[in-house]
Amino acid sequence: MPGPLITGFSIRIASRAEAPNSESLPPLLSVGRPVPVQVSGDKLRWSGWALASSVSVPATSSADGVTVLLAGELYHRAALREAIGPAASGVSTDAELLLACWLRYGGPGLRLLNGRFAAVVTEGTAAVIATDHAGTVPLYLRRGVDGIEVATEAKALAGGAVGRIPAAHPPRTGSVAGLAGVRRVRAGVALTVMVGRPAAHAVATWRPPEHRVTWTEAKAVRRVSAVLNDAVRERLDSGPVTVPLSGGLDSSSVAVLARGAGAVVETISLGTDAGDEFAAARIVAEHLGVRHREFQVRGVDLLRQLPWAVAAAEITDAEVLEYLLPLVVLYRAVPGTGRRVLTGYGADIPLGGMHRATIRLACLDQVIATDMQGFDGLNEMSSVLGGLAGHWTTHPFWDRAVLDVLVALEPGLKRRHGQDKWVLREAMSDMLPEATVTRPKLGIHEGSGATSVWTALLRDSGVAERDVPAAKNAMATAIHRRVVAQAQPPDAVSFDDVLREVTAKPALAVGL
Ligand code: AMP
Ligand code: MG
Numbered sequence: 001m002p003g004p005l006i007t008g009f010s011i012r013i014a015s016r017a018e019a020p021n022s023e024s025l026p027p028l029l030s031v032g033r034p035v036p037v038q039v040s041g042d043k044l045r046w047s048g049w050a051l052a053s054s055v056s057v058p059a060t061s062s063a064d065g066v067t068v069l070l071a072g073e074l075y076h077r078a079a080l081r082e083a084i085g086p087a088a089s090g091v092s093t094d095a096e097l098l099l100a101c102w103l104r105y106g107g108p109g110l111r112l113l114n115g116r117f118a119a120v121v122t123e124g125t126a127a128v129i130a131t132d133h134a135g136t137v138p139l140y141l142r143r144g145v146d147g148i149e150v151a152t153e154a155k156a157l158a159g160g161a162v163g164r165i166p167a168a169h170p171p172r173t174g175s176v177a178g179l180a181g182v183r184r185v186r187a188g189v190a191l192t193v194m195v196g197r198p199a200a201h202a203v204a205t206w207r208p209p210e211h212r213v214t215w216t217e218a219k220a221v222r223r224v225s226a227v228l229n230d231a232v233r234e235r236l237d238s239g240p241v242t243v244p245l246s247g248g249l250d251s252s253s254v255a256v257l258a259r260g261a262g263a264v265v266e267t268i269s270l271g272t273d274a275g276d277e278f279a280a281a282r283i284v285a286e287h288l289g290v291r292h293r294e295f296q297v298r299g300v301d302l303l304r305q306l307p308w309a310v311a312a313a314e315i316t317d318a319e320v321l322e323y324l325l326p327l328v329v330l331y332r333a334v335p336g337t338g339r340r341v342l343t344g345y346g347a348d349i350p351l352g353g354m355h356r357a358t359i360r361l362a363c364l365d366q367v368i369a370t371d372m373q374g375f376d377g378l379n380e381m382s383s384v385l386g387g388l389a390g391h392w393t394t395h396p397f398w399d400r401a402v403l404d405v406l407v408a409l410e411p412g413l414k415r416r417h418g419q420d421k422w423v424l425r426e427a428m429s430d431m432l433p434e435a436t437v438t439r440p441k442l443g444i445h446e447g448s449g450a451t452s453v454w455t456a457l458l459r460d461s462g463v464a465e466r467d468v469p470a471a472k473n474a475m476a477t478a479i480h481r482r483v484v485a486q487a488q489p490p491d492a493v494s495f496d497d498v499l500r501e502v503t504a505k506p507a508l509a510v511g512l
Helices: 077-084 094-105 107-112 217-234 249-260 278-288 299-303 306-313 318-333 361-374 400-408 422-427 450-460 465-485 495-504
Strands: 006-014 033-040 045-052 061-063 066-074 115-123 126-131 140-144 147-151 173-175 182-185 189-194 200-204 241-244 265-272 291-297 340-342 392-394
Touching: 006 066, 006 115, 045 066, 061 094, 066 094, 077 094, 094 107, 094 115, 107 126, 107 189, 107 200, 126 147, 126 182, 140 189, 217 249, 217 400, 217 422, 241 249, 249 265, 249 278, 249 340, 249 422, 265 278, 265 318, 278 291, 291 299, 291 318, 299 318, 299 450, 306 318, 306 465, 318 450, 318 465, 450 465, 450 495, 465 495
Parallel strands: 241 265, 241 340, 265 291, 340 392
Antiparallel strands: 006 045, 006 147, 033 045, 061 066, 066 115, 115 126, 126 189, 140 147, 140 182, 173 182, 189 200
16 A cells, blocks of 8 residues: 555544534545544544545544544554554554554653654543644644534635634644634644633644754764665555655655665656756666656646645745645646655755855754744645645655754764765765765755746736745735635636736735
8 A cells, every 4th residue: 555544634523422424525635535534432422534545444443442543654663563562563554553552651652653644532521633743744623612623634624613612722733824713733742622621732742853963974974874764664665656856865865765675666857948857867767777757847837736736735935835836746747646755855954955055054053943943834744745646745854763863963964075965965975876966956946947937927927026025925825715715626726817816916016
C-alpha cells in the first residue's frame, strides 16, 4: 500500500447520540475512499467520515474505553514497539500502535511519536486532538455547546453544524481566515478538550531545539548522513517511490538515499516556458539510472492552478503559495494516483539555505532560530498538496530526528569553507555528481518561474512594481475566501477573473 490507511477525516464528537452519518460527505480536497466514522462509547459518540485507502479499512480503533483515529503514518515503528513492549506485539496498523502507546503512557505518550499525522483520541469525556511535531497533517477544530468538530481540512468545517460555545479560544490554536470559530491546532501540540464544556488545555509534544552542538566535522557529517538515511528508509515501503527532482542538493540527496535503500525510484521534474531545472535534474537521474520524466507547462497555465494550491494549503500568504504551486501542478500532472512521494522539501529551513548571503554566523543562527519559530501555520508540508491528486507525500528532511540534528548543529557547520549547507554537501559528496553537490540553491518558485510569471501577469494588468506583493496577497485572499471559507471547488474559481477583480480595485492603482 503506497500511502497510509487513512489520510484525512472530518468528524463530530458529541455527548449525545447522533443520527448515523446523516450528513453528506464533507468537501475535502484530498482524494480517498470515504469510510463512515461511527463510534458509540459510554460517554461520547463519534460520527463523520474518514478518507481511507480502501472501503474495508476500519476508521477507528478502540480498547479499554479509549478510541483512536489516526490520519497519516508513524515512523521509527520498531523502536516504538520496543518501548511499548508486549502490548505492541500483536498490533498491525499505526492507529493500533498509537492506541497501545496511549494505553501504556497516556496522553504524554504522544511525545514519543515521530510521524506525519493528525490524531484524535477520546477517553471518558475528554477528546485529545494532536498534530505531529511539525503539524504536517493540518488539524482544525470547532467547539460547540453539544459537541466538537475536527477535520484535517478547514473547509470541511465551513458552515459549521454545532452551536458555538462562547469561551476563550483553546490554547495553542490559531485562527483561520474567513472561518470564525474554527481553530487550527498548532504544530507539536496535544490539545485536550472536554466535549460540551469550555475547559481545554494543551501540552507541547515537540519544540525545535534551541541549543547548539559543537561536533567535529567528521562527527557532524557522520550523524547527518546516518539520520537522513534512516529518515528516508523509514519512509519507504516495499513499492516504488516518486521523487520530485530539481537536481538541487536536497531532492538529489533523497533520491540517492532511496535508491541506495533498494527502492525503485522514479524522478519527476517540472518546468515552464519561464524556467526549468531540467538539465540539472537529468544529471542526477542519469547518475542514479532511474526512470525520469519531465513535465512542461506554460507559465500562465501554472498560475491558473493557483486555486488548487490555495485550496490545498488553506493559506493566504502569496510568497509561500509560490513555492507550493509548482508542486501542486506537478502532483496533478503526474499520471495515475496512489504514489508514495518523497521530496527534498524543507532542508533549507534548519540549514539556513535561503540565507546563503548571510556570512556572519551570529546572523545565520538567528535567522535559522527565527525560521524554526515561524514555520507553523504556513502549511508548507501539508499532506493535502499531494492528497488532492491521490498521492501520499512525505518529507525526510522534516523527520523529527533529522530536525533535532540539523537545527542543533552549531552554525559554523552549516556555513563552512565558504559554502552554505556545508555539512549536507559533505555528507552527500561520495554519492552524487560533483556538479550536484556544489550546485547553488535555486528555490522552486524561481526555478519554475512561478514568481516571475505571476509578477508579469500583474504588471501587464497595470499593477505598479511596488504593489505587486500586495496584489498577490489580495488575489490569494480572494481565492481563499471562495475555496476555503465558502468551500467552493477550486475549478469553480478562475484565476483570470480574480486577477481582473483585484487589479480593478482603485486601492491598487493608488498604491496599498
Ligand atoms: P526548493 O524550493 O528548491 O528547496 O524545492 C523544494 C523541493 O521541491 C525539492 O527538494 C524538490 O523535491 C521539489 N522541487 C523543486 N523544484 C522542482 C522542480 N523543478 N521539479 C520537480 N520538483 C522540484
Ligand atoms: Mg531547488
